[in-house]
Amino acid sequence: MEAMDYDVVILGCGPGGLQAAVHAARRKVRVLVLGRPGASSLARAHVENYLCVPGKAPGEELLRIGREQAAAFGADFREEDVVRMEGPTEAGGFRLDLEGGETVLATAVVVATGVQRRGLGLKGEKDLVGRGLSYCVDCDANFYRGRRVAVAGDGSAAAHGALTLSRIAAEVHLVTREPATSPKLLERLGEAGVRVLTGRGVAELVSDEQGLRGIRLDDGTELELDGLFVETGAKGAMELVSVLGVEMDPEKFTYIVTNKNQATNIPGIFACGDICGPPFQMAKAVGEGCVAGLAAADHVRKRRQEAGGGDP
Template structure:
């Protein structure tokens, strides 16, 4: 156990947390960012390509976007602690400000004058076979983020509230068909949303039905399979041939694989479809995915009344059964609503506790976008700066 004093601590490392760290770092506060013990970067680290974040016209991978934000915050003096915050405790005032003690999952205690909570929310999941494995490969929790990728494809939406209907209606812009599946015979959504859905010819409503599994196509060869083959041939003295997306390459044949933009007359760049343009050159198989690339092909369904099972072909499953804000650890110090979202004053990020600010999906139940979270992180940093000064 030991104590470290920081003027401001940011809890959470998604777009809101990192943006707050950038602003506070530039203002000279050298904030400490408690990133989370297992998966720094928030929900975007679990996404594939992000196409709607300004400044990246060609799109950017979610993990890369979070890495860039972190590097930018680090450039301006932010420090990072890979841990979870277990509790926040109010302490007596010092220099006219209340103080707070944070206890982490490593039993470390940290004291500070200001806290920005940017812990986001967790999507509620179905918990069925195939869901985890296919997340980012046809299973999604955000229609605005991923709907575009399923143009002219059959889509399934799971849920029965306004959010589910909003997502289903939005997805009719892209999918060849949209089927909304709900476990009960009546919907929690408002009547106007239900009527709009019924009036849409591309949208089908299925009630008294649950998804019991999400199915996929056959996985492509893994990097381990390819490496094993290469090692076997290398031991025999043969130069193995690798086929990728219709391109056959013979290792040791003299062909030079170079990065696009650095090609020469005798070493042309070769872009391999499906590998994001990565060349195999110096890092053998470095462009190959380390995980099997599966894609959703359908869902298995069960009727909750009759027990009858069936299957439905689709290429995407959007799960819209709600979110759970990650705010339990501050329940004793700030006000929250009935669903656990931290309440703030007006359009600010000011909570009920002096010196504690909140931003991102732990506050926002409506938009839940990376760009809106980043904007709120900016506001939280400015609110905290004004408070401390």
């Protein structure tokens, strides 16, 4: 399958990502925005403290307008999440694998994924971390080779995690209320033998002094397990970019560290919005998105000049 080639790929279509798309596209570079509008925290909120927006504006409507603006300037959109990133390549770019199995090549990447609340909020959850409970399939899958496991979550991270585990574990369940992922990925789960339990969530963690022994779902179903992986939402920024060496904040390892141009320590990777830390305000996300979009487009221009291709 031939990879799609873009100058700037933006991960996330909240206010930061959309503003980055507007400014990058206006610089006449090829822009692709990845992600689902409904995944933005703004989609479920109202805004009444943003300059020049009177009254209480619905976030969903603001996102729709922003998406139309970015598209009008030439940005492309795909409602898919990234499940793996590699790079920088010898050419200085990045390879992004999408949940549906396709690949995108990018000269620059803007991370605007926001931050996620990862836990289930269940009794005894913190005590079971590392004792049968994990928040990262990529990190801990090999500990469960030949064992019985489940993945809890609704987004692409959960579905892709279950697919990864199907090649390692003996038995894999995906517990999801409503899988927010591509039909192609769901089809691959079935082919891999993953048991998908839809319309249900984890209600209780069953454990003993040794650690996790199973889970009880909210419909009363009980599963005997050796391991449970909690993978909420899209693939988190930490999992995607930390493997590339992108610097995270040293205290919580939750936020991406950037300079005044929203550039990370890895040339070609930029970040904006909530993923760069508080305050979690739309005004901050939009301002950083503007800077990140311009800086990413400038990075593309510089790379083309170095390659002898002239100014894009």
